[in-house]
Amino acid sequence: MKITLFFIFCLLMQLHAENTYSQTANVNLNGSSLTLQELISEIENQTDYLFIYSKHDVDLNQKLKIKAAGKTVADVLNKAFEGTGLNYKFTNNYISVYKKGTGDPEAVRQDGKKRTVTGRVTDVQGESIIGANVMDLKSKTGTITDIDGNFSLSVGENAVLVVSFIGYIEQRITVKGNAPLHIKLKEDTQKLDEVVVVGYGSMKKSDLTGSVVSLKADDISSPTNSSFVQMMQGRAAGVVVTQSSAQPGGAAAIKIRGTSSVNAGKTPLYVVDGFPIDNTNFYPGSGDVFDGPKKDPLNSINPSDIESMEVLKDASATAIYGSRAANGVILITTKKGKEGKARITFNSSFGTQVIAKRFDVLNGSEFAQVYNEMQVFNGRDPYYKDVESFGKGTDWFKEVTRTGMVTNHDVTMQGGNVNTKYLASGSYHRNDGIVKGSSFERYSFRLNLDQKISEKLNLTINSLLSNTTDNNIIAGTRAEDTGVLGGAYAFPSNVPIRNEEGKFSDNPHYVLMSNPVSLLDIDDKTRSRRVMLNALLNYTPTDYLFFKIQAGTDMQNAKREYYNPTTTRKGAGAGGIASVTTTQGASNLLEATATFKKNFGKHKLDVLAGYTYQDFLFEDLSAKATKFFTDYFGYNNIGIGEERPTVGTTKSKNVLISGIARANYNYDDRYLFTATFRADGSSKFEKSNRFGYFPSFSAAWRISNEAFMKDFTNLSNLKLRIGYGETGNQDIGNNSYMTLLGKGYVYIFGDRVASTLVPNNAGNPLLMWETAKQFNVGVDAGFFDNRISATLEYYQTTTDNLLLKFATPAYSGYASQWRNAGKIQNKGVEFTLNTRNISTRDFQWETTLTVTHNKNLWKDRAGLPLPQLGASEHDPVNAIYGYVFDGIWQEGDDIKGSAQPNSVPGNIRYADIGGRDENGEFKPGPDGKIDAADITYLGTPDPKVEFGFGNDLTYKNWNLNFFFNARVGGKTFNQFRSYYENPARVFEGVNAFKSVMDRWTPTHTDTHIHSGKSNPYGSEYNSLYIENTSFLRLKSVRLTYNTRIGAVPCSVYVDAQNVFTITDYTGYDPEVDGSYNGYPPCRTFMAGLRVSF
Structure with a gap:
C-alpha cells in the first residue's frame, strides 16, 4: 500500500498543466x-x-x-x-x-501615448490567481492572468485597471509609472453566488432555504491546535464549544443550538467529504487510571487539510441525515487539486505554551501552622514543633509542570491538468504539554485525486493516513488517587520530594495519597492509526441528469500500554501494574444517488433520490497483570506477572440502511422551496421499531429580486426563510433493546470451579428513536453590494421520546434500563453581522460579529422524579442544585433555636427556604429545619448570550487578524474552591488554598470561609461556590507579513492563542469543563514561515 502511494505521488509530480479550447x-x-x-x-x-x-x-x-x-x-x-x-x-x-x-473602445487607438502594463495577481498570501480578469476601464480591452498569475495589457495614459476573480473582492488600480504591478485580491466572504456544501450535494448560498453557516480554512486553521474543533468557538452563531480537557489532544464538546438530549449522545454528526464518520471516542481505557484522558477522535484530521466547513443547524438542513442529525451536522470538505502546474507549499511553525492560571496554596510553614491550629481546634496537641523551619517548602506544582512546546510542519503539493487534478499533503504536529510527561504527536498523509475518465465519467478519491501518539498523565478523581495535577495542589508543601533514603516521600497525615512527582514515573502511552478511503464515481449522461456512487471505509485502531511501577504508592502495593488494551473500529459506506437538475424558463428544479448503507464494527482486547519481580520490562512482558493476568474482550456491530430524497424548486430566483425526506433503519432497535422517518420542508422569498425593489439600489439582498423538520438521535449502545448476559458468580464444587452467566441489563424491545422537531425562521440582508450583510434567526426545537437510562429496583436484579420518556425544549435567537468596512488597494478591513441566545428547559418530565424536592418541572436540563449560603454562624447566635441546632460557631449557615406538607410534597417557606427540602435551583452552566467578534485588517503586505469571544451568564460549581478552600482538608492532611488563612476563628469573624469544624449539615455544595462564568477573551491574534523572495511567495507570521481573559470566575477557566484535578489551560505563542514554489 505504501509503495503504491509512493509511485502515485511520483507520477503526479510529472503532470503539467495543459490548456485546451473549444x-x-x-x-x-x-x-x-x-x-x-x-x-x-x-x-x-x-x-x-x-x-x-x-x-x-x-x-x-x-x-x-x-x-x-x-x-x-x-x-x-x-x-x-x-x-x-x-x-x-x-x-x-x-x-x-x-x-x-x-468607455470608448477606440480611445486607446486615438491615444498616441499607448503603452503596455504588466503585473501579477495573487491572493493575500502570495499564491498566484490563474484566470483573473484584468480590464482597462476606459477602453474596455482586457486579458486574463496566465498560469503564474501574470498579465500584460496595452493601455492608454492614466488608465484604470479593473481586476476581478470569482470569490474575490474586485480592485481598481490607477496605472502610474512603468513598474510591474503586484495586485493582491482578498477573498469575498459575502458573495451570494458562493457555492456551499449541503447534505449530498452543493448549492449557491443565495438559494439556501435552511440555516447553514460556512467557515473557511482561515477561520479554523491554526498551528497551535491539534483539532479544528477548538477554533470554532464564537465563529458560528448557535455553536458553543466547551473544552473537556486542556491537555494535548484533549477533547472539546460542541453543542449546536443547546442541549437536545439527556442520556443519549449530544455531539453533532461529522461528515468528511461526504462520508459520515463515527466520532465515538473509543479511546482505550484503563481501570487503574481514574478520570482517564478524554481525547478528541477528530485529532486524526490535519486542520490544514480542510478547505471549508458547513454547519447545518436547523432541521430543514439536517433532516437529510435523519436519525443522526438531532444535534446538528458539520460538513467538512478537504482541499482538492487545482488545474495548473505543480505548486508546493511548506508551512513550518514553532511555539511555546505557558500556564494561563495557577492557584496559591499554603507553603511549608503555613501548612504546618494551619495543621497545628486545626489539631488544637479539634482537641488535640500540635503536631509540628517548629513550623518556621519548613520555610516555603516544596512547590509541587512547579515540580510537575514545565514550559510546553508546540511544533507544526505541513507540506502540500497541488496541481494537475484538465483531466487529472491532485492534492498530496503531509504533516507533523507535536505538542509537549505543560505537565511533564504529557504530549500529543501526529503524522498524517493525505492524497486527493480527481480523474476525468471521459466527458461523462469522473472519479474522485479522497484518502487519509494518520498516526497519533499520546503520552498521558494520570488525572485522578479521589483524594488517594489525586493524580499528578490534583496531587500538586493537595500534597502538603512541608514534605520534601524524597526522603532520607532517596525514595519518594509519603504524606505523613494521609498515607493513601500519592506523591505527585512519583506519578510521573507511570508510563501511559496510546498509539492510534486511522485510515480513511473514500471513492466517488460521477456519471453525467446529459446536462441535467447526474448519477453518483460512493464507497468508502474508515478504519481506526488504537493500543494503550500502561505500567505503574513500584516507585509509586499504588504500584508498590501491587508489585507493579501492567495493562495493554487494543481497540479496533471500522465503518463501511455504500451510497448511490441520482440527481435531476434542469431549468424550464423561470423554473429551476433540482431533485435528488438515493440509498445508503453504513455499518459500524468495534472490538477490543485487554489484559492486565500485577506483581512483577522488576520494573525493567514495564508493559512489554505481562506474562511474567505473578498474579494471573486478567483478560477481557468486547465485540459489537450495528448497521444503518437509509433511503433519502430531496427536491429544490426555484421560481425566477424569487421563490424557493425545499423538501427532504429520509427513512432510516437501525439495528440498534427491535425489528418492529427499527425504522424512523424524518421529513422537512422550508421556503424562502428573495424580496430583493422583486420588481418593486429595484429602486432600493443600496439593498443587495433581502431574503426571508421559514422551515420545519424532524430529526432523530440513536446514539446509545448497540444492543440496549436486548437483555444481555454477563459474567456472574464463581462457585467451587470440590476441586472444580464453575462460572455463571447472569443478565446484566434490562432490555426494552419497545425502545425507539429520540425525535427532535424544529421550527426555524430567518432573514438574510445585504447592503451596498453586500459590504454589509446580516442574518437574524429564531428557532424552537422540541425533543421528545427522550432516550433515558432509568435505575431499576434492586430486587429486579438489573442495574438499569433504557426507556423513552420526557420532552425537552430549546429556543433561541441568532444574529450574524459581516462588514467590509474599508476596501482600497493598500488597505482592507473586515469585521464579523456573532450573537447567540439559547434557552433550554424541561418541557415534560413524563412522570420522571424531580432531581430535588424543590426542583421545578421546567428547570433547565443542566440545572445545578444546592443549599443557599446564608453566612457563618457566630458566637452569640441562637443556634439551638435555629433550623441547624447541631451547628457550632464557625460552621456554614444555610437558608431555610422549604419543607414538606402532609403528603410529603414540597412546600415553600421555612419549616424550622435544614434538609433536602432546602436544596434549590442555583443556576445552569448554559450562557444567556454568547458573542464572537473578529477583525481582519490588511495594509499592503501586512495582515492582522484578531478574534474575541465572550459569554454573558451561565453558572458553575467551582470545585477548586469547595475542595481547597476548606480548612478541614488540612486536618485530613490535604493542602489548601492560601485563602484559608482568612478562615473564621473566634477572633476573626468577618469572613465567608468557615472554620473547618465538622459540620453535620455539610459544607461544600452550596451557593457560596456557585460562580458566574461570564467572560471576555482575546481568543487569537495573528500578524502576518507577506512578501516574495525572488519569484517565491513567502509569509512570516506570529500567532497567539488564549491571550487574555477578563472574568470574575476564580476557577481555572470559565470555558474548560473540568474538576479540581483537571488539566490547566495554556497560553500559546507561535512563530512560523510559509513558502510556496
Missing part, C-alpha cells in the same frame, strides 16, 4: 430566459472565448431573453443585449462586456 464559435442554449452569468458560463463552456467585465458596471443577475441553436457568439450577444444597455468587444479570445457610454 474549436467552434457556435453555441446552443437551452431555455428562453438566462441570467447574464448563466449566458457567460454557457459560452465559455462551449467555445474558446473568455469574458472580461467589471461587476460594478455589469449586473450578472440581469435577465436576458435568448434562444439559440447553432448560432455564432456574435449573433447570440447581439440578440441577448438588445435593450439592456450593454455592449461587448472581441479582443483575440477575450470578450469585454461593458455598459454603453462608460
Whole structure:
C-alpha cells in the first residue's frame, strides 16, 4: 500500500498543466430566459472565448431573453443585449462586456501615448490567481492572468485597471509609472453566488432555504491546535464549544443550538467529504487510571487539510441525515487539486505554551501552622514543633509542570491538468504539554485525486493516513488517587520530594495519597492509526441528469500500554501494574444517488433520490497483570506477572440502511422551496421499531429580486426563510433493546470451579428513536453590494421520546434500563453581522460579529422524579442544585433555636427556604429545619448570550487578524474552591488554598470561609461556590507579513492563542469543563514561515 502511494505521488509530480479550447464559435442554449452569468458560463463552456467585465458596471443577475441553436457568439450577444444597455468587444479570445457610454473602445487607438502594463495577481498570501480578469476601464480591452498569475495589457495614459476573480473582492488600480504591478485580491466572504456544501450535494448560498453557516480554512486553521474543533468557538452563531480537557489532544464538546438530549449522545454528526464518520471516542481505557484522558477522535484530521466547513443547524438542513442529525451536522470538505502546474507549499511553525492560571496554596510553614491550629481546634496537641523551619517548602506544582512546546510542519503539493487534478499533503504536529510527561504527536498523509475518465465519467478519491501518539498523565478523581495535577495542589508543601533514603516521600497525615512527582514515573502511552478511503464515481449522461456512487471505509485502531511501577504508592502495593488494551473500529459506506437538475424558463428544479448503507464494527482486547519481580520490562512482558493476568474482550456491530430524497424548486430566483425526506433503519432497535422517518420542508422569498425593489439600489439582498423538520438521535449502545448476559458468580464444587452467566441489563424491545422537531425562521440582508450583510434567526426545537437510562429496583436484579420518556425544549435567537468596512488597494478591513441566545428547559418530565424536592418541572436540563449560603454562624447566635441546632460557631449557615406538607410534597417557606427540602435551583452552566467578534485588517503586505469571544451568564460549581478552600482538608492532611488563612476563628469573624469544624449539615455544595462564568477573551491574534523572495511567495507570521481573559470566575477557566484535578489551560505563542514554489 505504501509503495503504491509512493509511485502515485511520483507520477503526479510529472503532470503539467495543459490548456485546451473549444474549436467552434457556435453555441446552443437551452431555455428562453438566462441570467447574464448563466449566458457567460454557457459560452465559455462551449467555445474558446473568455469574458472580461467589471461587476460594478455589469449586473450578472440581469435577465436576458435568448434562444439559440447553432448560432455564432456574435449573433447570440447581439440578440441577448438588445435593450439592456450593454455592449461587448472581441479582443483575440477575450470578450469585454461593458455598459454603453462608460468607455470608448477606440480611445486607446486615438491615444498616441499607448503603452503596455504588466503585473501579477495573487491572493493575500502570495499564491498566484490563474484566470483573473484584468480590464482597462476606459477602453474596455482586457486579458486574463496566465498560469503564474501574470498579465500584460496595452493601455492608454492614466488608465484604470479593473481586476476581478470569482470569490474575490474586485480592485481598481490607477496605472502610474512603468513598474510591474503586484495586485493582491482578498477573498469575498459575502458573495451570494458562493457555492456551499449541503447534505449530498452543493448549492449557491443565495438559494439556501435552511440555516447553514460556512467557515473557511482561515477561520479554523491554526498551528497551535491539534483539532479544528477548538477554533470554532464564537465563529458560528448557535455553536458553543466547551473544552473537556486542556491537555494535548484533549477533547472539546460542541453543542449546536443547546442541549437536545439527556442520556443519549449530544455531539453533532461529522461528515468528511461526504462520508459520515463515527466520532465515538473509543479511546482505550484503563481501570487503574481514574478520570482517564478524554481525547478528541477528530485529532486524526490535519486542520490544514480542510478547505471549508458547513454547519447545518436547523432541521430543514439536517433532516437529510435523519436519525443522526438531532444535534446538528458539520460538513467538512478537504482541499482538492487545482488545474495548473505543480505548486508546493511548506508551512513550518514553532511555539511555546505557558500556564494561563495557577492557584496559591499554603507553603511549608503555613501548612504546618494551619495543621497545628486545626489539631488544637479539634482537641488535640500540635503536631509540628517548629513550623518556621519548613520555610516555603516544596512547590509541587512547579515540580510537575514545565514550559510546553508546540511544533507544526505541513507540506502540500497541488496541481494537475484538465483531466487529472491532485492534492498530496503531509504533516507533523507535536505538542509537549505543560505537565511533564504529557504530549500529543501526529503524522498524517493525505492524497486527493480527481480523474476525468471521459466527458461523462469522473472519479474522485479522497484518502487519509494518520498516526497519533499520546503520552498521558494520570488525572485522578479521589483524594488517594489525586493524580499528578490534583496531587500538586493537595500534597502538603512541608514534605520534601524524597526522603532520607532517596525514595519518594509519603504524606505523613494521609498515607493513601500519592506523591505527585512519583506519578510521573507511570508510563501511559496510546498509539492510534486511522485510515480513511473514500471513492466517488460521477456519471453525467446529459446536462441535467447526474448519477453518483460512493464507497468508502474508515478504519481506526488504537493500543494503550500502561505500567505503574513500584516507585509509586499504588504500584508498590501491587508489585507493579501492567495493562495493554487494543481497540479496533471500522465503518463501511455504500451510497448511490441520482440527481435531476434542469431549468424550464423561470423554473429551476433540482431533485435528488438515493440509498445508503453504513455499518459500524468495534472490538477490543485487554489484559492486565500485577506483581512483577522488576520494573525493567514495564508493559512489554505481562506474562511474567505473578498474579494471573486478567483478560477481557468486547465485540459489537450495528448497521444503518437509509433511503433519502430531496427536491429544490426555484421560481425566477424569487421563490424557493425545499423538501427532504429520509427513512432510516437501525439495528440498534427491535425489528418492529427499527425504522424512523424524518421529513422537512422550508421556503424562502428573495424580496430583493422583486420588481418593486429595484429602486432600493443600496439593498443587495433581502431574503426571508421559514422551515420545519424532524430529526432523530440513536446514539446509545448497540444492543440496549436486548437483555444481555454477563459474567456472574464463581462457585467451587470440590476441586472444580464453575462460572455463571447472569443478565446484566434490562432490555426494552419497545425502545425507539429520540425525535427532535424544529421550527426555524430567518432573514438574510445585504447592503451596498453586500459590504454589509446580516442574518437574524429564531428557532424552537422540541425533543421528545427522550432516550433515558432509568435505575431499576434492586430486587429486579438489573442495574438499569433504557426507556423513552420526557420532552425537552430549546429556543433561541441568532444574529450574524459581516462588514467590509474599508476596501482600497493598500488597505482592507473586515469585521464579523456573532450573537447567540439559547434557552433550554424541561418541557415534560413524563412522570420522571424531580432531581430535588424543590426542583421545578421546567428547570433547565443542566440545572445545578444546592443549599443557599446564608453566612457563618457566630458566637452569640441562637443556634439551638435555629433550623441547624447541631451547628457550632464557625460552621456554614444555610437558608431555610422549604419543607414538606402532609403528603410529603414540597412546600415553600421555612419549616424550622435544614434538609433536602432546602436544596434549590442555583443556576445552569448554559450562557444567556454568547458573542464572537473578529477583525481582519490588511495594509499592503501586512495582515492582522484578531478574534474575541465572550459569554454573558451561565453558572458553575467551582470545585477548586469547595475542595481547597476548606480548612478541614488540612486536618485530613490535604493542602489548601492560601485563602484559608482568612478562615473564621473566634477572633476573626468577618469572613465567608468557615472554620473547618465538622459540620453535620455539610459544607461544600452550596451557593457560596456557585460562580458566574461570564467572560471576555482575546481568543487569537495573528500578524502576518507577506512578501516574495525572488519569484517565491513567502509569509512570516506570529500567532497567539488564549491571550487574555477578563472574568470574575476564580476557577481555572470559565470555558474548560473540568474538576479540581483537571488539566490547566495554556497560553500559546507561535512563530512560523510559509513558502510556496
